[in-house]
Amino acid sequence: MSDSQIKPQLSFGQALAGFKNLPNWLQSMINATSGMLILLLVWWIGGILISANPDTEAFAAFAPEATFSALWYLIETGSIWETIYSSLSRIISGLFWGVVIGVPTGVLVGYFLMFRQIANMPFQFLRMISPLAWMPIAVLAFETWDSAIVFLLAMATIWPIVFGTAHGVQRIDPNWFQVARNLGADGYQMLRRVIMPAIAQDVFAGIRLAIGVAWVVLVPAEYLGVTSGLGYAINDARDTLEYDTLAAVVVVIGVIGYLLDFIAVTLIKRYSWHVE
């Protein structure tokens, strides 16, 4: 027997088998962490390649180190909070209108066949229009840039919320209404105890999609007119060639987007009533 055979060696196959034996939550945490590490690695390599190439050398500040120190600076000086606040309040206003208009519309579309037949074509048509395409109209129709952006965000959020709500309403078992009526429910109780819990998860699923679209639309919408928000910060950093700040804002956009999605997923789970 040679020495190398005596030395305990962990083969890849054994490691994989050991990994599979770990509890599920630990596996998923390890996987998630590796995903982030891979992303950082690719970014880091990209940064090295950029600074190594004389043609792109000027953009070296996009690399992780520069970005994170710029990010730290933004946090330390506190300037990022105001930027985030502006963007978030626009998102929330847009989402507010999306919900206020989208949920009742979705209920009508889901509940009444006639409404569904009438609305289907126009809604599918409107849905496919990029919210940004409304920009010129929004600018004409609204006095401030801010309200124009909120309008764009509302246009982006309405459709997923309408379709999510309608889907939820269509899944309602008609017997649930009959049983509730039979047990003496009035209109408000029917809404509160039957309709709302029945559709909540689908409404939140719609809101989740809406947040995704709105967050994507927000940044280009903020390139125009306004002097606050994450989109503005990106545009401003580009104009002043502060690429590290630009990249830092991109990171902030990603992190907040992730957190918003996380909140939506938590709500979906909270209101989901399907037992898996």
Next chain:
Amino acid sequence: MTTKASSVWISDLSHTFKKQTKPTLKNINLTIPKGQLTALIGRSGCGKSTLLQMLAGLLIPSDGAVRINAHTVTKPSAKWNMMFQKPSLYPWMTVRENAALGLVFSGTYKAKQDRVETLLEMVGLAEHKDKNVQQLSGGQQQRVALARSLATEPEILLLDEPFSALDAFTRTQLQNEVAEICHNQGITMVMVTHDIDEAVAMADKVVIMSQNPGEIVGEMEVNLTYPRDRSVDEFISLKEKLFNEFEKIDIAKQNSINEDNL
């Protein structure tokens, strides 16, 4: 024989659905004795569910009326409660929440909380009361529906083929339990079924319906004590009698319809 106190009167009830020319129900007259179980049997499509929905106030007859204890039924009420073929529980609620729903609607849950617990115990679900209803078997779900119907203390319980989706053992067990509840608690029950065995096992009175249009064509008293032994000759001969009666009337009616159509 003493006359029994009646709690439901159906008088000259006819019904034609919208956009239909022929009536679904025609000239129904029936009194349902208080505190007893009345079974409604008939072929599929003869209008049993339609009639039951009218007793529940979920459907208003185009002619005639249903009166319950001197009230004309015009809308649903927790006092006359319907239990459907499917349990139709609310999947986002626990067993207890489902059973308590009628009390929540009437704003009396706080005061009558104990009643829900007692009922869940009675239907054998005490240990499952905090489970989501989706974790229960079909028979257990139907028991939750039964507890939910009984929680509002209905004077009348209407049952539309409540056991037809259950396996034979669970069905037999629930049949006996429900008949017992009816007589112990003095709740008037009207049950639709097309199972002759079920009708004879549970009912004090069986009402026979025929179709095209739905009419009441016969009645049969079942004077057997509870719990009923289904293997005794008396039970079996009553079943045969009911079956023969049903066939005779049904065939006679089909013949007369065919003659009319000639």
